[in-house]
Amino acid sequence: MRTTKSILMNGDDIDRSLTRMAMQIVEYNHGVENLVIIGIYTGGVSLARRVQQLIQERLGVSLPSGSLDITLYRDDWSLASQNPVVKKTSIDFPLEDKVVVLVDDVIFTGRTVRSAMDAIMDLGRPRCIQLAALVDRGGRELPIQPDYIGLDVQVGLGEHVHVLLREHDGSDEVVLVQ
Amino acid sequence: MSSNSSILLENARLLDPASGLDATGYVWVREGKIAAVAAGEFNQGRLATDLGALARLDDLWRIDARGFWLTPGLVDIHVHLREPGDEHKETIATGTMAAAAGGFTAVACMPNTRPINDSPEVTRLIMAAAVGAAARVYPVGSISLGGRGETLAPFGEMRRAGVRALSDDGRPVSDSQLMRRALEYAGDHRLLVISHAEEASLSRNGVMNEGIVSTRLGLRGIPRVAEEIMVYRDLALAQYTGRPLHIAHVSTAEAVDLIRRAKSQGVSITAETAPHYFTLTEEAVGLYDTMAKMNPPLRTATDVAAIRAALADGTLDAVATDHAPHSGLEKELEFDLAANGIIGLESAVPLTLVLVREGLITPLRLVELLSRNPAGILGVPGGQLAVGEPADLTLIDPQRRFIFRPENNQSRSQNSPFSAWEMEGKAVLTIMDGRITWRDPGDPQFKIGHC
Amino acid sequence: MSDAHTFSRRHILGLADLSVDDIELILQTAESFKEISQRSIKKVPTLRGKTVINLFFEPSTRTRLSFEIAAKRLSADTFSISSVDSSAVKGETLVDTARNLAAMNPDCIIIRHSRSGVPGLLARHVKASVINAGDGAHEHPSQALLDLMTVREHKGRIQGLKVAIIGDITHSRVAHSNIIGFSKMGAEVRVAGPATLMPPGVAAMGAMVCSSVRAAVADADVVMALRVQQERQFDPLLPSLREYAIFYGITPELMALARPDAIIMHPGPVNRGVELTPALADGSRSVILDQVTNGVAVRMALLYLVAG
Numbered sequence: 052m053r054t055t056k057s058i059l060m061n062g063d064d065i066d067r068s069l070t071r072m073a074m075q076i077v078e079y080n081h082g083v084e085n086l087v088i089i090g091i092y093t094g095g096v097s098l099a100r101r102v103q104q105l106i107q108e109r110l111g112v113s114l115p116s117g118s119l120d121i122t123l124y125r126d127d128w129s130l131a132s133q134n135p136v137v138k139k140t141s142i143d144f145p146l147e148d149k150v151v152v153l154v155d156d157v158i159f160t161g162r163t164v165r166s167a168m169d170a171i172m173d174l175g176r177p178r179c180i181q182l183a184a185l186v187d188r189g190g191r192e193l194p195i196q197p198d199y200i201g202l203d204v205q206v207g208l209g210e211h212v213h214v215l216l217r218e219h220d221g222s223d224e225v226v227l228v229q
Numbered sequence: 230m231s232s233n234s235s236i237l238l239e240n241a242r243l244l245d246p247a248s249g250l251d252a253t254g255y256v257w258v259r260e261g262k263i264a265a266v267a268a269g270e271f272n273q274g275r276l277a278t279d280l281g282a283l284a285r286l287d288d289l290w291r292i293d294a295r296g297f298w299l300t301p302g303l304v305d306i307h308v309h310l311r312e313p314g315d316e317h318k319e320t321i322a323t324g325t326m327a328a329a330a331g332g333f334t335a336v337a338c339m340p341n342t343r344p345i346n347d348s349p350e351v352t353r354l355i356m357a358a359a360v361g362a363a364a365r366v367y368p369v370g371s372i373s374l375g376g377r378g379e380t381l382a383p384f385g386e387m388r389r390a391g392v393r394a395l396s397d398d399g400r401p402v403s404d405s406q407l408m409r410r411a412l413e414y415a416g417d418h419r420l421l422v423i424s425h426a427e428e429a430s431l432s433r434n435g436v437m438n439e440g441i442v443s444t445r446l447g448l449r450g451i452p453r454v455a456e457e458i459m460v461y462r463d464l465a466l467a468q469y470t471g472r473p474l475h476i477a478h479v480s481t482a483e484a485v486d487l488i489r490r491a492k493s494q495g496v497s498i499t500a501e502t503a504p505h506y507f508t509l510t511e512e513a514v515g516l517y518d519t520m521a522k523m524n525p526p527l528r529t530a531t532d533v534a535a536i537r538a539a540l541a542d543g544t545l546d547a548v549a550t551d552h553a554p555h556s557g558l559e560k561e562l563e564f565d566l567a568a569n570g571i572i573g574l575e576s577a578v579p580l581t582l583v584l585v586r587e588g589l590i591t592p593l594r595l596v597e598l599l600s601r602n603p604a605g606i607l608g609v610p611g612g613q614l615a616v617g618e619p620a621d622l623t624l625i626d627p628q629r630r631f632i633f634r635p636e637n638n639q640s641r642s643q644n645s646p647f648s649a650w651e652m653e654g655k656a657v658l659t660i661m662d663g664r665i666t667w668r669d670p671g672d673p674q675f676k677i678g679h680c
Numbered sequence: 681m682s683d684a685h686t687f688s689r690r691h692i693l694g695l696a697d698l699s700v701d702d703i704e705l706i707l708q709t710a711e712s713f714k715e716i717s718q719r720s721i722k723k724v725p726t727l728r729g730k731t732v733i734n735l736f737f738e739p740s741t742r743t744r745l746s747f748e749i750a751a752k753r754l755s756a757d758t759f760s761i762s763s764v765d766s767s768a769v770k771g772e773t774l775v776d777t778a779r780n781l782a783a784m785n786p787d788c789i790i791i792r793h794s795r796s797g798v799p800g801l802l803a804r805h806v807k808a809s810v811i812n813a814g815d816g817a818h819e820h821p822s823q824a825l826l827d828l829m830t831v832r833e834h835k836g837r838i839q840g841l842k843v844a845i846i847g848d849i850t851h852s853r854v855a856h857s858n859i860i861g862f863s864k865m866g867a868e869v870r871v872a873g874p875a876t877l878m879p880p881g882v883a884a885m886g887a888m889v890c891s892s893v894r895a896a897v898a899d900a901d902v903v904m905a906l907r908v909q910q911e912r913q914f915d916p917l918l919p920s921l922r923e924y925a926i927f928y929g930i931t932p933e934l935m936a937l938a939r940p941d942a943i944i945m946h947p948g949p950v951n952r953g954v955e956l957t958p959a960l961a962d963g964s965r966s967v968i969l970d971q972v973t974n975g976v977a978v979r980m981a982l983l984y985l986v987a988g
Contacts, residue, residue: 120712123724123754123984134687134985136705137712173721441881445696447796447818447853450880517797561775563795565816 146175302334302621314343332656
């Protein structure tokens with residue numbers, strides 16, 4: 052049962068982290084040329100849109116952005132008792148030779164990102180793929196590391212990190228639930 | 230038990246529509262015949278006197294039938310025994326055992342065997358196999374040679390060999406002229422013609438009743454008119470020729486009305502229906518359950534209501550089972566390809582008893598429908614509790630509750646839509662020709678023992 | 681429908697078995713899957729290692745191909761058995777065939793058969809999921825689902841639409857599944873056709889039987905013409921195809937009675953000039969090729985939802 056709950060990030064924390072991550076993306080890539088931002092369903096999609104907007108606000112450039120559903124690439128979906136609802140993957144620009152920045156809310160085992168990379172590869176051949184995660188909670192099962200992190204926190208196995216976003220949940224908050 | 234034994238059934242509710250008797254009493258069976266029938270307590274003193282005639286005292290079986298109905302042996306004028314030709318489905322031996330277990334002491338077996346019973350040779354084959362069987366077997370001969378509906382079978386010779394009625398059951402006689410000639414010629418040989426009423430051009434390729442369910446399931450329907458047109462034709466031919474006619478397995482409300490009207494006009498006709506036609510509707514087909522596939526097909530609630538009313542008011546004369554055994558080979562198939570028909574001998578009594586419990590018919594009427602009338606229609610002995618008659622008797626426990634399990638039945642086949650139904654009432658003892666042919670093994674509540 | 685709706689059907693035997701939520705989930709899933717077929721690499725690894733058997737006892741090119749493409753785009757291993765090389769010709773019963781297939785442990789069996797009810801019979805004898813690809817005159821669920829998807833794509837909704845289905849209602853499994861599906865989803869379904877091809881009890885399935893094609897088409901949002909099966913030899917059902925075309929075929933004059941934005945559908949293959957005039961079949965209001973495209977997406981969705 053969920054007994055205790057603590058706030059890891061409030062709305063301002065999230066805003067600051069996203070702004071920093073947006074700037075790091077531009078800095079690391081020496082500009083915005085060939086950059087595309089792709090959010091992973093569900094939380095990553097809203098975050099990707101925010102990152103894209105932050106870059107537009109600072110640099111006046113509207114980067115192509117899309118959304119990716121990785122359900123069909125999951126390695127565990129047949130273990131689930133019910134089939135997850137498949138969302139629409141919407142990437143209406145070519146990925147050839149692009150620098151793809153994948154955005155997700157939380158990185159944990161790395162399996163979701165592995166699936167997302169497979170999905171991206173099926174959609175085209177980008178020059179490289181980078182990963183931005185609002186929260187890195189540790190616990191990796193695959194050799195995958197994010198390039199941009201909002202909050203790095205070690206979380207136990209019995210604990211869950213929930214990223215609440217105003218687009219879905221009314222307000223922005225990252226909470227740890229035990 | 231030898232056929233010389235003497236059996237005393239006492240304290241039973243005696244039901245004899247022939248005499249109108251419905252009272253508690255006893256029946257004494259001796260040397261294969263009914264030696265005494267009387268209401269009231271059996272008189273011990275008189276027994277001693279009568280017993281003087283018996284050589285061995287311990288040959289007297291005395292059965293306390295308190296709470297049970299004792300009826301003349303039930304007669305089923307419509308069964309398929311499948312011998313010769315389809316012994317994997319049923320044989321005369323297993324079919325008559327099923328009959329006995331269902332309370333029947335006589336059955337009329339339809340001619341659609343392989344070869345078809347259209348000759349005295351086949352009739353004799355059946356008669357020979359029926360010697361020593363658990364029920365009397367009255368073969369029904371084919372109306373036409375090969376059942377092809379073209380030329381008449383040798384009615385006279387078949388009658389001499391043992392045939393008691395004629396029918397092309399399973400297939401209609403489409404040629405009206407042939408049906409007319411059959412009625413005329415059958416009269417010469419005191420044979421009853423039984424009509425399988427179906428207008429084939431309307432029923433062709435149909436596999437269930439035409440209606441909402443057939444549309445929903447995408448199955449080709451058999452419209453009610455296919456039956457009704459032929460019932461009308463055959464009634465008209467019976468009237469025109471003045472010959473008696475029996476209509477088999479009536480399944481529709483309109484057919485019932487046609488028969489009622491013809492009877493009121495004095496046409497010499499009789500008609501039967503089967504328990505499934507007053508118990509089930511087309512909904513029993515469910516999701517392509519081949520156990521609910523038969524010809525004529527199960528109809529609608531309106532038809533079921535009309536059939537029940539007709540059983541009560543005398544329009545329908547008999548309940549026959551149309552016992553049609555099939556193995557999994559013929560039933561575990563695509564619905565279109567599965568064979569028509571269900572077994573019925575061992576479920577007829579409980580299903581007909583439902584009508585009694587619902588107050589639709591009296592117990593005497595039940596005996597009329599299952600014994601007296603079918604015997605009369607066929608013109609065979611039986612159907613009454615009368616001194617001197619062959620001792621064909623059925624003892625029914627009207628309250629016995631049981632789960633119907635075709636796999637435990639005496640029939641060789643299990644094709645029944647009533648599998649796993651909770652039923653109430655069954656034959657617990659059947660006596661044919663003075664011989665016990667069936668004794669319910671399931672913890673019989675009646676006492677049976679030597680005097 | 682909420683995301684929480686669980687798809688609990690193991691088999692897809694007909695629209696009659698599916699709830700509104702089931703249908704909604706299938707359509708939503710299919711809409712998501714549509715994009716995959718537009719990629720240059722038209723394949724996702726979802727059903728990797730799963731075995732899908734296409735068991736076609738009745739000739740079919742389109743449906744079989746559509747299912748096969750759907751399964752392959754989901755990375756399933758597919759095997760096709762058609763009537764010519766099936767055991768049916770050797771006198772093996774369907775139940776025998778089913779038991780043999782079951783022993784090879786497939787995950788999904790897609791079956792088409794000329795006899796109504798066969799997919800259900802198969803489902804009772806195998807562990808695999810069974811998808812009905814058309815059985816006799818019973819149902820053709822994937823066709824109705826792709827029709828629903830196509831209509832929703834063009835009209836934005838199903839609820840409240842007037843859908844006219846014209847032709848051989850008796851023998852058409854497409855009509856049966858569509859009547860059930862569209863009425864379940866809140867459309868008003870009207871049917872019209874020759875009286876010889878109008879079965880009893882259509883109203884009980886949810887359709888309004890119209891006395892004429894004109895009455896059915898009047899004010900309709902969707903006009904669906906059914907294929908006339910030329911192999912109807914048992915019954916004197918129709919005098920001629922010519923007569924059918926004149927009195928029951930969909931023409932531009934008839935379409936003028938429908939709503940101006942009405943779309944024309946047909947399950948294919950079209951007998952041009954019989955059910956539809958060629959100009960209509962290939963014209964701007966025809967969504968016949970969209971139906972084909974959506975067929976792959978719907979079949980992918982069905983495979984995804986049952987083969988897990």
